[in-house]
Amino acid sequence: MKVTVVGSVNMDVVFEVTALPKPGETVLGSGARSVPGGKGGNQAIAAARAGAEVTLVAAVGTDANAGQLRDHLADNRIRLDGVLTVPGPSGTAAIVVDADGENTIVVAPGANGHLTLDSQPLRDLVADADVVLLQLEIPLDTALVAARAARAAGVTVMVNASPAGGDPALLGELAAATDVVIVNESEARHWTWPVPHLVTTRGAQGATHVGDGRDVQVPAPAVEALDTTGAGDVFAGVLAAGWAGDRDHALRRACAAGALATLVPGAGDCAPYDEAIEDAVVRD
Ligand code: ADP
Numbered sequence: 001m002k003v004t005v006v007g008s009v010n011m012d013v014v015f016e017v018t019a020l021p022k023p024g025e026t027v028l029g030s031g032a033r034s035v036p037g038g039k040g041g042n043q044a045i046a047a048a049r050a051g052a053e054v055t056l057v058a059a060v061g062t063d064a065n066a067g068q069l070r071d072h073l074a075d076n077r078i079r080l081d082g083v084l085t086v087p088g089p090s091g092t093a094a095i096v097v098d099a100d101g102e103n104t105i106v107v108a109p110g111a112n113g114h115l116t117l118d119s120q121p122l123r124d125l126v127a128d129a130d131v132v133l134l135q136l137e138i139p140l141d142t143a144l145v146a147a148r149a150a151r152a153a154g155v156t157v158m159v160n161a162s163p164a165g166g167d168p169a170l171l172g173e174l175a176a177a178t179d180v181v182i183v184n185e186s187e188a189r190h191w192t193w194p195v196p197h198l199v200t201t202r203g204a205q206g207a208t209h210v211g212d213g214r215d216v217q218v219p220a221p222a223v224e225a226l227d228t229t230g231a232g233d234v235f236a237g238v239l240a241a242g243w244a245g246d247r248d249h250a251l252r253r254a255c256a257a258g259a260l261a262t263l264v265p266g267a268g269d270c271a272p273y274d275e276a277i278e279d280a281v282v283r284d
Contacts, residue, residue, distance in 0.1 A: 007040020046237025127153035230267030
């Protein structure tokens with residue numbers, strides 16, 4: 001199964017504080033950690049660990065983080081010939097988390113904001129896949145070009161419509177070139193376009209799938225969730241990896257993988273591997 005992910009990569013810089021700073025306030029944090037992230041990178045890693053052959057189309061900058069971001073992806077067996085280097089900083093997120101797990105996040109898109117599919121070799125990486133997986137942390141025009149290139153080549157287009165928002169006219173055009181949309185419950189309120197398959201993740205309740213003329217509830221295994229960040233990215237990557245096979249099983253695997261991701265803190269490295277996913281699948 002060949003999955004091409006077109007999306008963002010970021011360096012997440014995580015600060016832990018007792019209480020979040022108020023405007024104008026400076027607080028001391030413990031342990032600033034740099035963790036590779038971004039929805040595109042996270043979903044690519046989840047798909048690769050689930051067993052897919054994954055190519056990433058993305059952009060990193062010319063800063064010191066770029067090498068670490070590439071290494072992390074390469075360590076996860078992701079093909080990097082579609083990862084461009086553009087002048088300036090890589091995408092960076094500053095994440096401040098307090099003792100209750102409440103957080104504030106600032107994202108500077110950096111290189112992600114300059115990702116285009118202007119070159120034919122990049123469009124070929126899209127056309128050569130079985131499934132193309134997109135998210136909305138890159139320019140919407142770029143996502144649209146990717147979806148259309150995939151559609152023209154007969155490749156299944158899957159869009160994780162996250163973060164919600166963007167120009168409604170462009171989103172409508174994207175919907176028209178998309179086979180499968182994945183949203184969580186809050187993003188579902190913003191997604192108003194009909195698509196052949198709509199998959200909505202529902203936290204501990206698992207997910208629903210509306211498509212193929214049916215509306216089904218897919219269970220997630222019961223877990224003691226520790227940190228749900230990243231669960232949605234893992235779900236999307238694992239669903240893309242399995243979509244072309246037995247669809248019900250692919251949905252159950254995505255739910256199982258999302259549940260396992262909640263057992264690991266952070267978003268960057270919480271994707272489970274194939275065998276653990278299979279063991280966790282809820283069976284009737
Ligand atoms: P997001 O992280 O985008 O908000 P969800 O919270 O819906 O998305 O989580 C994505 C998937 O992860 C769910 O469909 C489910 O399979 C799994 N998941 C998330 N939270 C839990 C939980 N508390 N218990 C079991 N599975 C969970």
